Amino acid sequence: MSSFKPLRKAVFPVAGLGTRFLPATKAMPKEMLTVVDKPLIQYAVEEALEAGIEQIIFVTGRGKSALEDHFDISYELETTMQARGKSLAAIEGIRQKPGSPVYVRQQEPLGLGHAVWCAREIVGDEPFAVLLPDELMWGTPGFLAQMVEAYHKVGGNLIGALEVAPEETDKYGIITPGEVDGPLTEVLEVIEKPAKGTAKSNLMTPGRYILQPEVMKILDNPVTGAGGEIQLTDAMAQLIGKQPFHGYTFNGQRFDCGGKAGYIQANLALALEREDLGPPVRAFAKRLLG
Numbered sequence: 001m002s003s004f005k006p007l008r009k010a011v012f013p014v015a016g017l018g019t020r021f022l023p024a025t026k027a028m029p030k031e032m033l034t035v036v037d038k039p040l041i042q043y044a045v046e047e048a049l050e051a052g053i054e055q056i057i058f059v060t061g062r063g064k065s066a067l068e069d070h071f072d073i074s075y076e077l078e079t080t081m082q083a084r085g086k087s088l089a090a091i092e093g094i095r096q097k098p099g100s101p102v103y104v105r106q107q108e109p110l111g112l113g114h115a116v117w118c119a120r121e122i123v124g125d126e127p128f129a130v131l132l133p134d135e136l137m138w139g140t141p142g143f144l145a146q147m148v149e150a151y152h153k154v155g156g157n158l159i160g161a162l163e164v165a166p167e168e169t170d171k172y173g174i175i176t177p178g179e180v181d182g183p184l185t186e187v188l189e190v191i192e193k194p195a196k197g198t199a200k201s202n203l204m205t206p207g208r209y210i211l212q213p214e215v216m217k218i219l220d221n222p223v224t225g226a227g228g229e230i231q232l233t234d235a236m237a238q239l240i241g242k243q244p245f246h247g248y249t250f251n252g253q254r255f256d257c258g259g260k261a262g263y264i265q266a267n268l269a270l271a272l273e274r275e276d277l278g279p280p281v282r283a284f285a286k287r288l289l290g
């Protein structure tokens with residue numbers, strides 16, 4: 001068992017503009033896009049709760065009130081459904097306990113690093129997880145639960161580490177790997193969107209992180225990085241060598257639902273797994289593909 005504090009808090013940055021998914025995300029938050037019958041944000045919150053997270057922190061911005069309503073009581077809907085004898089099973093368990101989630105505001109979308117830093121007062125001096133809801137991680141146990149198990153052994157900082165095609169490395173944070181021990185890879189360096197042909201590996205960092213609170217101190221003095229944004233990658237890279245820092249390879253599937261192809265793939269894959277939807281969707285897909 002490591003000497004690091006247990007993980008209780010999770011930050012969900014949901015203040016981005018979602019430009020890759022326009023026009024759907026013009027008035028609707030990207031994180032409310034639905035995969036089969038649940039919004040992306042609900043998958044991410046359930047993944048965090050499964051991993052034992054006790055405090056949910058949303059970093060929101062303008063136009064994101066649908067997110068807050070989703071986790072609240074829907075008085076009119078619930079009383080009307082009850083009066084009509086309809087089952088509330090589909091919405092039971094979404095509402096959080098009184099006082100939760102906590103919402104902080106990112107007034108301007110200056111980048112992921114800035115969004116995470118906006119939660120600094122709530123995070124305090126504890127380790128915390130960061131989950132990017134537009135990356136749907138599908139597996140049993142969930143990605144964060146798998147990471148938490150590894151965190152109990154190695155402590156420090158843990159980030160996702162997934163292989164991508166070598167020609168795609170300029171789109172992601174890329175890890176320079178050290179020693180590998182099962183699903184854990186020592187991280188020697190992590191570089192956000194390295195220029196084509198310069199990546200040291202094809203291990204990218206998907207949107208799951210367990211970070212020590214010292215990263216917030218680094219973000220107190222932000223540096224503008226790739227894409228003109230304050231990058232979380234640049235800040236956490238400064239912890240390498242000072243604290244344990246590992247990549248964790250997820251036993252499961254990743255769907256990049258911030259983009260249209262990944263979103264459609266997620267809908268298809270999750271629908272095919274369902275008892276109620278799998279047979280008709282499979283039959284239709286077969287017909288469609290000839």
Ligand code: UTP
Pocket residue numbers: 013014015016017018019020021030059106108109110111112114115132133134258
């Ligand atoms: P993305 O890189 O997907 O950015 O952010 P985006 O602005 O949401 O979407 P595109 O690229 O324009 O289509 C990853 C996560 O970080 C949040 C987003 O809401 C998303 O969950 N984010 C990003 C913020 O909260 N604030 C920011 O300034 C940037």
